[in-house]
Amino acid sequence: MSIERIDPELCTGCGICVNSCPMDVIRMDEEGEKAIIKYPEDCMCCDYCEYDCPVDAIYVSPEKYAPLMISWC
Amino acid sequence: MLKESWPTFQDLVAWNVEFPVEIDKMNDYERVTYSKKYQPAFLAPPFGKLPLRHRKTAPVLRKQAEKAGAKIMDRITVTDLLKQDGQVVGAIGFPAESYDLYIFKAKATVISGGNSCFRSPGYHTSMLTGDADGMAYRAGAEITGKEFPDTHFNLANYPAWKSNAELYPAYFYFTDAEGKYIEHSGMDLSMAFTVHAGKGPVLYDLDAATPEDVASMQEYIRKRANPVEVERIGLDVSRGGKYQVIGGSAAGYSDPQTSGIWVIDTKGTTSLPGLYAAGDCCGTRACGAIHTAGGWGLAGAAVTGKRAGAGAAEYALQAEKPVIDEEELARLKKIVYVPAERKGGFSPRWVTQLLQNTMTPYFILYIKHGERLQAALTIVEFLRDHLVPKLMVKDAHELRLAHETKNMVFNAEMMLRSSLFRTESRGVHYREDYPRRDDPPWLAWTKIKEEQGRMKLLKEPVPKEWWPDLSKPYKERYDLRFPGESVE
Numbered sequence: 035m036s037i038e039r040i041d042p043e044l045c046t047g048c049g050i051c052v053n054s055c056p057m058d059v060i061r062m063d064e065e066g067e068k069a070i071i072k073y074p075e076d077c078m079c080c081d082y083c084e085y086d087c088p089v090d091a092i093y094v095s096p097e098k099y100a101p102l103m104i105s106w107c
Numbered sequence: 108m109l110k111e112s113w114p115t116f117q118d119l120v121a122w123n124v125e126f127p128v129e130i131d132k133m134n135d136y137e138r139v140t141y142s143k144k145y146q147p148a149f150l151a152p153p154f155g156k157l158p159l160r161h162r163k164t165a166p167v168l169r170k171q172a173e174k175a176g177a178k179i180m181d182r183i184t185v186t187d188l189l190k191q192d193g194q195v196v197g198a199i200g201f202p203a204e205s206y207d208l209y210i211f212k213a214k215a216t217v218i219s220g221g222n223s224c225f226r227s228p229g230y231h232t233s234m235l236t237g238d239a240d241g242m243a244y245r246a247g248a249e250i251t252g253k254e255f256p257d258t259h260f261n262l263a264n265y266p267a268w269k270s271n272a273e274l275y276p277a278y279f280y281f282t283d284a285e286g287k288y289i290e291h292s293g294m295d296l297s298m299a300f301t302v303h304a305g306k307g308p309v310l311y312d313l314d315a316a317t318p319e320d321v322a323s324m325q326e327y328i329r330k331r332a333n334p335v336e337v338e339r340i341g342l343d344v345s346r347g348g349k350y351q352v353i354g355g356s357a358a359g360y361s362d363p364q365t366s367g368i369w370v371i372d373t374k375g376t377t378s379l380p381g382l383y384a385a386g387d388c389c390g391t392r393a394c395g396a397i398h399t400a401g402g403w404g405l406a407g408a409a410v411t412g413k414r415a416g417a418g419a420a421e422y423a424l425q426a427e428k429p430v431i432d433e434e435e436l437a438r439l440k441k442i443v444y445v446p447a448e449r450k451g452g453f454s455p456r457w458v459t460q461l462l463q464n465t466m467t468p469y470f471i472l473y474i475k476h477g478e479r480l481q482a483a484l485t486i487v488e489f490l491r492d493h494l495v496p497k498l499m500v501k502d503a504h505e506l507r508l509a510h511e512t513k514n515m516v517f518n519a520e521m522m523l524r525s526s527l528f529r530t531e532s533r534g535v536h537y538r539e540d541y542p543r544r545d546d547p548p549w550l551a552w553t554k555i556k557e558e559q560g561r562m563k564l565l566k567e568p569v570p571k572e573w574w575p576d577l578s579k580p581y582k583e584r585y586d587l588r589f590p591g592e593s594v595e
Contacts, residue, residue: 036267053181056234058203058504073504075456078226078233079267081336085162096268096340098228103464107457 036077036098040069044091051083051092059083075101108393112406115413116153124167154405183209184507185238187439188216188246188382189431195246195381196429199439205503206447208440214426215381215419218243218368219412222257222360222387222404223518225463229261229356231269236511237359237518239388243368244517248379249565250555251390252366253518254525254536256472257398258294259360262311263351265340274337274344275311276401277327278320281352282312292587294362294398296537298354299473300590309352313344321345358467359518362535363387363404364411365394369554369567374418375411381422385415392552396534397587445496446509452499455508459515462490466519475526476539484523490516520562525553528564532589542591546584550574 037059040051047067051060060083061072069091071077077098084092120126169179185200189210197213220239224232240250261269281289281298283306291297298309316324324344328334342350361367367390368377375383384390386408394403446452465486466472471479495516498509531545532538554565575584582594 058182058507061204076233076504076508078228078231079269080231081269082162096265098267101456101460103460104457107454 036079036095037071037074037083038093038095040071041091042068044089045069046089046091048088050086050088054082054086056080056082108391108407108410111410111413112154115406115409118413119164119167119409122167122171125163126161154402154409180209184510185211185220185242186443186510188218188242189439190246190379190435191430191432193247193380194426195379196431198242199436199443201443201503201506203503203507206444206506208443210431210436212429212431213381214423214429215383217375217383217385217412217415217419218388219384219386219408219415220388222363222367223515224357225359225466225515225519226459227355227358227360227463227467228267229269229353230259230360232357232360235360235387237514237521238511239384240367240521241514241517243377243379243382243384243388244521244555244557246379246382247557248377248382249369250367250521251369251552251567252361252392252525253521253555254529254553255362255365255396256522256535257357257360257362258296258299258354258473258535259357260298260309260352260354261356262340262342263308263353266353266356268340269336274324274327274342277324278313278316278344280312280315280320282310282315282349284308284310286312288315292397293400294535295587296473296535298352299469299537302354302469303474304590309354311350311352314347314349316344316347354469355467355472358463358472359515359522361522362394362398364389364391364407365396366390372418373414374421375415376418376422381426383415383419383422385412389415396536398535443510444506446498446500447506449497449499452497453494455498455500455505455512458490458494458498459508459512461494462487462512462515462519465490466522472522473535473537474539475537477527478540480523480527484520484527487516487519487523491520521555524562524564525555528553528566532592537589539591542589543593544581544585546577546581547574 045068049062051069052062057076057078059073059077060069063070079094079098081094084094182203183200185198187199188195189197189199195216197211197216200209201207218239221235223237223240224235226233244250283289283301289297289301301307301309321344328337367388368384369390370377370384375385375389377384387404389411465483471483495513500506500509529536530541531549532542533544550569552567554567556563556565
């Protein structure tokens, strides 16, 4: 499922992953303390967030699923 | 381009960018390629030698820019260029997290919005949605080379994961369903030809690797690739195996700098006063009709960035202070927020999916025929005229998606129209109904320009000094063959 988790116990809230993500998938939580996965469907599995995270709090899975084709949306 | 990439690379070295490869210690052959057996001249030095996950350049470049007095603003989606009296005088956009409007006024503007794709999986280009081409075209610039698609592929088991891209510069060995080696000349259409002939699936055949090949791959993974990328999908090159390969990993993407904004000199000057182009969106035509070598995009970006920066600075020194036309600003501002103001309409993600389904099949994008191109164009025109104007969003993140979707649809139209216009085959542009190069009529570049609200196609002849030797028989002039091509 592409980006799978950001471990809240490990995340220090540095925000590096927010800037690393070219797809704007990650945001800071409302308190601005922890990074959260806000738009997982737009993750492109580039792995930059995981690569850049200084405390290894992020895991990106190699799996990604496309939505079903439907008549309108 | 190659010549100037070396001193540009040395700039990075002088600024203390850390590189895991010792470029200076390589001999000339190693500078060119890792894979001695299958892929001569695959990697363009020196940028082709960098790890695919090299993340240490950008922070250094940012520091250098800030040291020179630049103010960097991140996470802003630029939607359109601003014009006044025929000159580009800046751009407008909005930030990732709100509907605020940002207006950038500039004596000179460098556009470096990257290449294009249809959010295709596996090559990590989903953020490159043809925005630069779209903005420049709408402002009146010319766009070139859209008929030459990129042909990246990936492993079928994890199509979104950049996995075999980590390996194929070290081992480029693919077979068809009958186990026959697929003859190729780099990033060409050979896999699409195989599939079209009913000889798929294409297989990445590690069983055919010699111990030397395996050692070469292992060295490559260690030095240039990210081992995690390979390990996470359970790929152990020493175990061998046959892995099915899928196409379209960068559908919508074009060969770096073959396509993009037409530039009229080596300073990145476009046909629009005040606008300079750099990077993948800079249509230098240096790459030609087929992908030249790995690392080419990065080398080209480094060189054109340096050149365009200097060109824009020169222009800015003599330019008047920019004045923004309030009427034009109001018009563009309205366009920015239309999707946010709609109460009903269509989701950008769904329209993108429709576009992917229309454009990605191999028989549209790679194996072309006039009838199929026209059919796809009919659908794309419908998306453009009926769905894109009714895109609807619920926040700033989706507003970005809406603008990107608009530009992807626009990019698809340009690709289809350029492909229809070039009535021949050349490089990675293959027309079943015109399976032969047409010299000299098509020793020419295509250009697209807006005229009365429509795309006008133009032909720009390649200078005669760059022509092939036309006194040679066709068969000798070109050694890459197309299916159905007559060589007499």
